[in-house]
Amino acid sequence: MSKESLSPAQQGANSVRTHLVLGIIGFVMVFPFIWQLVISLSTNDQVMSVPPTFWPGDLQWGNFVDVFTKLPFFDQFGVSVGITVIRVIGQVVLCSMAGYAFARMRFRGRGVFLAVILSILMVPPQVYLIPQFQIIQNLGLLNTFIGIALPGIFSAFGVFLMRQIFLGLPLELEEAARLDGANPFQIFYKIMLPLATPGISALVIITTLWSWNDLLWPLVVTTYAEKMPVSAGLATLAGSITTDYPVMMAASVLAMAPVLILFIILQRRVVEGLAFSGSK
């Protein structure tokens, strides 16, 4: 996008009309978030007023304090962070190793094992959810964050993604290292892994998003509110009859904030990562 040579079409791109259209669409897309913030800073009476209160005037920051004092939000937030960290680290380590082996190593049964792993990509989660629950139950891991995190540290998608990355890297580097007497782990760790950074960052982004937002599985393996991640905690709160809407909105703001802030900071990377995984 060199600014010196703007063709007529490119100048047309910045017409008032284009920006007006984009602005309106953008506003529609983010309106629910704005509305969420407005409600989270209102009183319950204002929320239930007709016509709606567009600006609460006296901002009720206390609602955000209530999230921590009236709800087990602090514990839930910790669970969300915990399971996400475990899953991200687990997937990066396991998927990059398996992906590398499937891309570059020779061993008996390679094709079959890869096909077995990838076959689960075709299967909707409902087909393995019940026995997964029973396994976690038998291991005594219900209501623990290891139990919530566990099946999700293995990922067929991650293996596939990392394998594609390693297949795309040049062979020469490995050959050279092998001649220098490096063992396969050293070649993988010191030479190939650093080159796979774009794939790893895509995997980190996708796993973080999925793990943070996931609802069904945590809902299944947790029963105590303080053992749930934020997603399940919020869903349970929504199901209950409580009508303290502003506190509920404040909780939902806090629940989505970490991921949204990360996204806004790392916007280009996130978009590239998601597009990248989609093109594979």
Added chain:
Amino acid sequence: MTLRTGSTTEESRAPAAVPPVRPAPKKKQKNFDGYWPWLFVLPTLLGVLGFYIWPIIQTGYLSFTETGPFGGEEFIGLDNYQTMLADGNVGQALINTLVYTVIVLAGIPIALLMANLVNQPGLKFASFYRVLFFMPYIAMPTAVALVWRMIYNGDFGILNWLLSLVGIDGPYWTSTPGFAIVSVGIVGMWASLGFGIIILGAALKNISPEYYEAAQLDGATKWKQFTAITVPLVTPSLFFVTIISVINGFQLFDLLYAIMGQYNPALVQSQSLVYIFYNQAFIQNDKGYAAAIGMLILVVIGIVTFFQFRMQKKWVNYV
């Protein structure tokens, strides 16, 4: 998704014919890479076998059983499947899931238009607009659902207030059968636009600007350029987005669960397949029946995806 194993082995065996560069390559092939590959693959392989493959087989078995009152399974043959086929709620859930999926699919053309708008060369503030467009896709569905509940609220929701300005008396969106699934569908569409914009945006960037320059010389309007150049050239990505949207559409759970809540009077008429599955498996504790519903979801997604691939030839252009 081709498994390149075959070709790689052939390539690596080929040097045997030419003067050997490394000593005895053939023997080395037989030894493969020793135990190293197992070190790399085994953790994932065991995890996948234990936490996925075995459970898949187990679910297949469970679907032919009934969970006894004190746990334990009793083999009952095809009973669960017979019950399921006669179960009006399952039929309704299938219809609801399809309605939801169709609404989400209707968002794809909108996503393409939005991607086209925001990817115009030289557009200022493009990354700002992108943040606005992607936020619904990144945000936690459960949290987003709670806001939409407020917007849809029949008594004091802002949507009904807006409608009242033009003289329409809005319904109780999320607790009226029929309206409820459509309301959830609209949120689903809004939330998944970002995915389409990302994938289609990447495809748009790959279109050579020369096509547009040539079209411009021929006097083609913007709209003509969009329909005659852009759309045909992004059909492979449109196909991909369609496939993924259908698969995700069939997974409808989070939004429905959080928008409607568990005590909603319209819930029975508005359930999705995954919701029924969850309810049977973990609330009613009828694991056998739930397993059968799980198998139904597998089969339906399989059939729909199969037909999408069959119809692909009719509209997807691979250059």
